[in-house]
Structures are given as C-alpha cells and as structure tokens.
Amino acid sequence: MDFREYKLLNLLEFNSTRKRMSVVMKDENEQIFLFCKGADSVIFERLSKAGREYEEATKVHLAKYGDAGLRTLALAYRKLDEAAYADWNDLFIKAKTTIGPDRELKLDEAADSIERELILVGATAVEDKLQSGVPECIDKLALAGLKIWVLTGDKMETAINIGFACSLLRQDMKQIIVSLDNPEVTAAGDLNNKEAFLKVCKESILEQLTRGHQEVSVDAGSDAVYALVIDGKALGYALEDDMKEKFLQLAIRCASVICCRVSPKQKALVTRLVKEGKGRTTLAVGDGANDVGMIQEADIGVGISGVEGMQAVMASDFAIAQFRFLERLLIVHGHWCYKRISTMVCYFFYKNIMFGLTLFYFQAYSNFTGQTLYNDWFMSLFNVFFTSLPVLALGVFEQDVSADICLEFPTIYQQGPKNMFFSWARIERWIANGVSSSIIVFFLTVNIFQHHAFRESGETAGFEVLGATMYTVIIWAVNCQIALATSYFTWIQHVTIWGSISLWYIFLMIYGVINPVISSTAYMVFIETLAPSPIFWLTTLVVGLACNLPYFVLSVFQRQFWPMDHHIIQEIKYLKRDTEDPEMWAKEMKKAVEKAKIGFTARFEATIKQVRSKVHRRQTNKKHSHDSHELQ
Numbered sequence: 206m207d208f209r210e211y212k213l214l215n216l217l218e219f220n221s222t223r224k225r226m227s228v229v230m231k232d233e234n235e236q237i238f239l240f241c242k243g244a245d246s247v248i249f250e251r252l253s254k255a256g257r258e259y260e261e262a263t264k265v266h267l268a269k270y271g272d273a274g275l276r277t278l279a280l281a282y283r284k285l286d287e288a289a290y291a292d293w294n295d296l297f298i299k300a301k302t303t304i305g306p307d308r309e310l311k312l313d314e315a316a317d318s319i320e321r322e323l324i325l326v327g328a329t330a331v332e333d334k335l336q337s338g339v340p341e342c343i344d345k346l347a348l349a350g351l352k353i354w355v356l357t358g359d360k361m362e363t364a365i366n367i368g369f370a371c372s373l374l375r376q377d378m379k380q381i382i383v384s385l386d387n388p389e390v391t392a393a394g395d396l397n398n399k400e401a402f403l404k405v406c407k408e409s410i411l412e413q414l415t416r417g418h419q420e421v422s423v424d425a426g427s428d429a430v431y432a433l434v435i436d437g438k439a440l441g442y443a444l445e446d447d448m449k450e451k452f453l454q455l456a457i458r459c460a461s462v463i464c465c466r467v468s469p470k471q472k473a474l475v476t477r478l479v480k481e482g483k484g485r486t487t488l489a490v491g492d493g494a495n496d497v498g499m500i501q502e503a504d505i506g507v508g509i510s511g512v513e514g515m516q517a518v519m520a521s522d523f524a525i526a527q528f529r530f531l532e533r534l535l536i537v538h539g540h541w542c543y544k545r546i547s548t549m550v551c552y553f554f555y556k557n558i559m560f561g562l563t564l565f566y567f568q569a570y571s572n573f574t575g576q577t578l579y580n581d582w583f584m585s586l587f588n589v590f591f592t593s594l595p596v597l598a599l600g601v602f603e604q605d606v607s608a609d610i611c612l613e614f615p616t617i618y619q620q621g622p623k624n625m626f627f628s629w630a631r632i633e634r635w636i637a638n639g640v641s642s643s644i645i646v647f648f649l650t651v652n653i654f655q656h657h658a659f660r661e662s663g664e665t666a667g668f669e670v671l672g673a674t675m676y677t678v679i680i681w682a683v684n685c686q687i688a689l690a691t692s693y694f695t696w697i698q699h700v701t702i703w704g705s706i707s708l709w710y711i712f713l714m715i716y717g718v719i720n721p722v723i724s725s726t727a728y729m730v731f732i733e734t735l736a737p738s739p740i741f742w743l744t745t746l747v748v749g750l751a752c753n754l755p756y757f758v759l760s761v762f763q764r765q766f767w768p769m770d771h772h773i774i775q776e777i778k779y780l781k782r783d784t785e786d787p788e789m790w791a792k793e794m795k796k797a798v799e800k801a802k803i804g805f806t807a808r809f810e811a812t813i814k815q816v817r818s819k820v821h822r823r824q825t826n827k828k829h830s831h832d833s834h835e836l837q
C-alpha cells in the first residue's frame with residue numbers, strides 16, 4: 206500500500222456563519238495545499254475559473270443527494286506557494302493571538318483571504334436521520350394549533366425533503382420559493398458591479414415576495430395551502446427593515462415556513478421578527494451551537510441534548526433528550542402549568558381581598574377607632590399557616606384533565622395561547638368573588654351576633670367573640686373555596702385543605718390557654734366561649750356555605766350552559782361515557798383538534814378530499830356522457 210505523509214500546518218475551524226472548514230497541509234515534496242470542505246453554496250462561490258471543471262456534474266449530484274434527504278458537503282482544494290503561504294501565515298498567527306472581541310472577526314478575515322481560488326473536487330453526502338417520533342410530534346403540535354417554522358442550516362433540497370418526511374410539506378401544497386437562484390441575479394453577478402448587483406438582488410426578492418402575496422390573495426378563501434421556502438441569502442434581504450414586514454405577512458399566511466441555509470444570527474432575527482411583529486409567544490427548539498441565538502431570543506428556549514454537544518442545552522430554559530418529548534412538555538405540562546399558575550394567582554387575589562376587606566369594614570363599623578377586629582397573631586398567621594398549603598398543592602399538583610386526555614384532545618392546549626384563564630375578565634371574577642364573600646361574611650356574622658343574647662345571662666357577644674367567629678368562617682370559606690376550585694384530589698389535597706382547617710382549631714385552643722398577657726383577646730375564647738355555644742357552630746356552617754354559594758351557583762350554570770372543553774371531558778370521564786357511550790366520545794374527539802394544515806392528519810384529510818373530488822368528477826363525467834347519449 207502506498208502511504209503518503211502530510212504535515213498539518215493550520216486548521217481553519219468550522220462555524221455556522223462560515224459554513225466551511227479548511228486545513229493547510231504540506232506533503233512530502235514540500236508542496237503546500239489548502240483543503241476545504243463545506244456547504245455547496247459557499248464552496249462554489251470560492252472556486253477559481255480553472256477549478257470549475259466538475260461544477261455542473263457536482264451540482265447534479267448534489268441536487269440528487271439533496272432530494273434524497275442527505276446532508277451534503279462540497280470538497281475543494283488549492284495549491285499554495287511557499288511565499289504566499291508565509292505571508293498569510295503571519296496574518297493568521299496575528300489574528301489567532303489577538304485578544305479581544307474582534308478575534309473571531311480577524312480569524313474569519315484571515316481564513317476568507319486564503320479560502321479563495323479553489324479547485325472543486327467533488328461532493329460527499331451522509332444520511333442525517335430524523336429522530337424517532339418527529340412526524341408524530343409535529344402532527345400533534347399542529348393539531349394543538351401551534352404554528353411551526355423550520356430554520357435550518359441545510360441546503361434547500363435537503364430541507365424540502367426533510368419537510369416532506371415530517372409532513373410539514375405535502376404534494377398538494379403550493380410552494381412559494383424565494384431565492385436568489387434566478388437568471389437575472391446570476392446575470393447581474395457576472396457584471397462585477399457590486400452596487401448594481403445588490404440592487405438587482407433586492408428588487409428580485411421584493412418582486413418574489415409581492416408575487417407570493419398576490420398568489421396567496423387570489424386563493425384566499427379556497428382550500429389551497431401554501432408553503433414558503435426561503436433560502437439564507439434571500440432571507441438576508443427579506444429581513445431588512447423595509448422588507449421584513451412584507452416577509453412576515455407572507456410567512457404568516459403560509460401553513461409551513463422553511464428557512465434554509467440560515468446562519469445562527471438569522472435564526473435569532475427570524476425569531477425576533479415573529480416575536481415582535483406578531484406579539485405572539487415564541488418557542489425555539491434546537492440541538493446545536495448554531496441554535497443558541499434563537500433559543501435565547503425566543504420567549505421559551507428548549508435545548509435538545511444529543512450528539513451536537515451541550516451548548517443548546519446550556520442556553521435553554523428547558524432541556525429535553527429528544528424532539529418528540531416536546532409534545533408532552535407543551536401539550537401536557539404546558540397546559541397544566543398554565544392552569545395551575547393562573548388559578549393560583551387568582552385565588553391569592555381572592556383570599557386576601559376577602560380577608561382584608563373584612564378588616565376594612567370593621568374600621569368603618571367601629572367609627573374608625575383603630576380597634577382591629579382580629580387578634581394580632583390571627584392576622585399574621587392567616588397567609589402563613591391556615592390558607593397557604595392548599596393553594597401550594599393546587600399550584601403543584603392540579604390537573605384539570607389527565608395527561609392522556611391532554612394528548613388525546615390537543616385543542617385543550619389552546620386555552621393557554623388564547624389566555625382563557627388569566628384574562629382580565631377571569632381575574633375580575635375572582636376579585637368579585639372575594640368582595641362578595643367579604644360582604645357576606647362580615648354583614649351576616651355581625652347581624653347574627655348583634656341583637657341577640659349570647660351568654661346565658663343575656664349579654665351579647667363581645668368583639669373578641671365576633672372576631673374569632675368571623676375568622677373561623679373565613680378559614681372555612683377560603684379552604685372550601687379551593688376544594689371547589691380543585692379538580693384533582695389525592696390525599697395531599699385532603700391533608701392540606703382539611704388539615705389547614707383543623708390546624709386553626711388546634712392553634713386556637715393552644716394559643717387560648719397561654720397567659721392572657723400573650724394571648725390577649727384570644728384567651729380561653731374557644732374553650733370557654735365559642736365551643737360550648739351552638740350559635741358559633743351554626744354561624745360557621747351557614748355563613749361559610751353562603752360565602753361559597755355565588756361561586757358554586759355560577760360554576761354550575763357555566764358547566765350546564767356554557768361548558769368549556771375541559772368541563773365536557775371531565776363529565777364524560779366522570780360518567781364513564783368514554784367506555785359506555787363511545788359515540789359521545791367520538792363526537793367530542795372530532796372537536797378535539799384544531800383544523801391543522803400541516804402534519805400527517807392534514808395530509809390524510811387532503812388525500813381523502815382529493816380522492817372524493819376525483820370520484821365525484823368521474824361520476825359527473827359519466828352522467829354527462831350518459832345524458833348526451835340519451836339525447837342522441
């Protein structure tokens with residue numbers, strides 16, 4: 206075997222902006238070479254006139270590989286003479302030893318100056334398999350009403366092929382392809398006038414975007430589904446200030462958007478454009494260092510840990526091991542989290558308003574004497590012990606519907622993006638609940654106690670009795686309220702809710718027997734006064750129920766007359782209709798998905814529609830010919 210020995214002189218590293226990497230080598234005859242591999246578009250730009258011998262053949266191969274969904278690399282080399290290399294090496298070493306922010310820039314410039322005049326050798330292709338479960342996951346996300354954009358560093362053919370593989374594209378979609386790969390731009394490029402070339406490029410992109418808009422507008426209202434495929438260079442122009450709005454509007458009207466050959470910076474810019482232009486919440490998911498920019502730019506960044514290193518994971522808010530876990534992360538945990546947090550916050554408003562307002566009413570009632578209704582310790586411990594754990598349990602464990610149902614009914618996810626549970630209307634309803642409960646608890650309790658004998662000897666109750674009773678009612682009311690608002694009960698919910706209430710009585714007893722210097726108005730109030738008197742227990746029951754009555758009645762009405770998705774599903778599950786009455790379940794299932802335009806469910810529907818229209822056409826044709834026969 207014939208061995209050749211090469212000495213490695215320099216390594217010009219890969220990054221996603223350069224989209225290429227090179228090595229400088231010396232062979233046994235002291236001849237210096239530069240070998241370069243990288244994205245085809247980048248390599249072809251850098252070929253010398255003499256080095257284009259295999260250009261056409263390689264392009265054909267590359268297109269073939271791309272269509273097969275393979276990832277391609279173009280390979281090229283160049284010979285360097287000793288003197289030219291020595292000059293360049295000085296420049297490179299200087300760049301390499303620079304310290305400061307412009308080191309990268311200088312290195313890129315140095316590399317750029319030598320990676321020119323290349324001679325094309327050929328191309329390679331490797332299969333980069335989709336992870337398992339990606340098409341299914343994309344389908345679910347589409348059914349949940351999410352819009353999916355693909356931003357990739359791959360070449361257009363590969364990206365389109367992958368688009369087909371994961372059902373983002375399908376045959377009956379109309380593709381709008383925006384790129385600079387057209388005769389006008391190529392002709393302008395040959396003229397060697399940079400300014401004129403830029404102008405032609407810009408005009409070409411503007412024209413393609415306008416044409417896209419027209420096409421989409423013509424078909425508006427019909428079933429036509431569009432996909433936008435834009436390439437990195439074109440995107441550079443489309444993201445300029447005067448064009449980005451047009452690009453965004455077009456992209457929004459397309460069911461799928463695929464941006465290929467984009468640099469990391471462009472990925473971030475596109476994310477920002479959607480985030481700021483539409484004011485929507487964006488989520489970026491990626492696995493490589495080239496995705497870090499967009500992961501940080503998006504509202505929610507998700508990193509996939511895998512073969513491409515840990516950079517994406519380090520920069521992300523959530524890390525997952527496979528793309529398909531995104532489905533569960535969003536549709537199950539995203540949904541639960543949104544509900545938990547929004548209900549938790551609303552409940553906090555409610556309970557503090559209810560408690561605080563009773564203090565305020567008492568001030569007015571006692572002619573602003575400054576006398577507080579409750580013992581100091583009662584007030585301090587309200588949010589700490591007696592009402593805190595149930596709401597924490599709700600915030601951590603609540604599930605309005607189970608995980609399986611979330612996945613089976615992806616539309617339920619839309620409650621989040623539509624903000625149905627943290628809208629002003631809902632917050633106001635909870636505030637109103639707090640205000641009404643405070644009015645009920647205060648005025649009912651005061652009226653019950655005011656004109657009646659409380660003690661055997663005929664005296665009315667003192668304000669310490671009134672305060673302790675009212676406080677007891679509030680503890681019952683707010684804890685029962687959370688029991689009403691919770692849909693998922695485990696022993697944890699029971700322990701926290703009923704435990705909080707029990708804790709109050711235990712506290713009252715222990716605190717009540719402590720020296721009156723410390724317990725002040727609470728001294729023996731429960732053991733001696735409240736516990737033996739039936740009116741205390743009766744008040745707790747009646748007023749406690751009355752506080753929760755408005756919420757309860759409204760909830761019943763809502764469930765009955767304006768049920769939301771999760772209400773219906775809860776009822777079906779509770780009444781076991783899913784097993785006993787499959788028809789009802791199937792009917793509900795139909796409603797359970799957004800009308801998606803991408804994903805294989807959409808593809809399946811489109812195919813059925815096509816077959817149906819074909820059959821219909823055939824039947825009408827037959828009928829026509831039959832009719833004309835009869836006429837003859």
Ligand SMILES: Nc1ncnc2c1ncn2[C@@H]1O[C@H](COP(=O)(O)OP(=O)(O)OP(=O)(O)O)[C@@H](O)[C@H]1O
Pocket residue numbers: 219220221222224225226242243244245277278356357358359360467468469493495
């Ligand atoms: N090590 C490498 N050496 C030379 N060229 C490379 C190398 N890695 C990638 N390339 C080329 O640079 C292009 C851009 O790579 P980049 O990492 O930005 O995106 P990607 O990995 O292709 O796609 P994605 O954004 O989907 O991860 C690739 O399509 C490939 O042609």
Ligand SMILES: [Mg+2]
Pocket residue numbers: 358493495513
């Ligand atoms: Mg990558």
